[in-house]
């Protein structure tokens with residue numbers, strides 16, 4: 258399949274963006290970029306270290322990273338869970354791309370998630386529910402395609418590939 262657009266994955270922390278993104282990129286023979294990993298490589302600091310200087314500090318770096326990454330296409334881009342908090346991020350990402358919301362049941366996310374490595378959830382895993390209620394409408398608003406990740410990873414990837422082939426509507 259020939260694609261000249263970026264595929265951008267959005268969704269809650271732990272919904273499967275990185276895992277699915279890597280496999281999808283392999284399948285489509287496209288480069289894969291994970292925004293959190295790009296930021297860590299570029300700054301030489303962990304997301305947790307950057308967050309310790311305040312969320313706003315991290316969000317500025319995130320927006321710059323998104324500008325840099327989306328100027329190169331086509332590729333598969335896995336975003337950080339909070340990317341939808343700034344409209345400017347989504348304006349940049351929506352250019353020449355298919356935005357896919359990976360919708361994984363919150364109960365499955367809670368089972369898997371390593372809260373200690375996540376600045377917004379550390380010491381308060383319950384916060385994931387409030388993040389979910391805040392962000393769910395934003396993920397829906399900004400996506401071109403919503404894909405449920407409620408069975409296996411391979412099934413989810415096949416659904417994405419089918420939807421892209423069919424023109425995703």
Ligand SMILES: Nc1ncnc2c1ncn2[C@@H]1O[C@H](COP(=O)(O)OP(=O)(O)OP(=O)(O)O)[C@@H](O)[C@H]1O
Nearest residue numbers: 269270271272273274275276338369406408409410
């Ligand atoms: N459908 C699924 N079945 C089983 N395990 C899954 C499924 N989807 C995701 N996972 C697992 O959930 C964990 C979180 O996935 P992943 O790290 O890809 O999420 P993410 O959206 O990139 O999270 P983050 O916001 O931390 O970047 C991984 O261990 C992954 O293997």
Ligand SMILES: O=C(O)C1=C[C@@H](O)[C@@H](O)[C@H](O)C1
Nearest residue numbers: 270293304337338339376377
């Ligand atoms: O959900 C969030 O707001 C975040 C998710 C991670 O991917 C990181 O981008 C960071 O920890 C913030």
Ligand SMILES: [Mg+2]
Nearest residue numbers: 274275291335
């Ligand atoms: Mg990830």
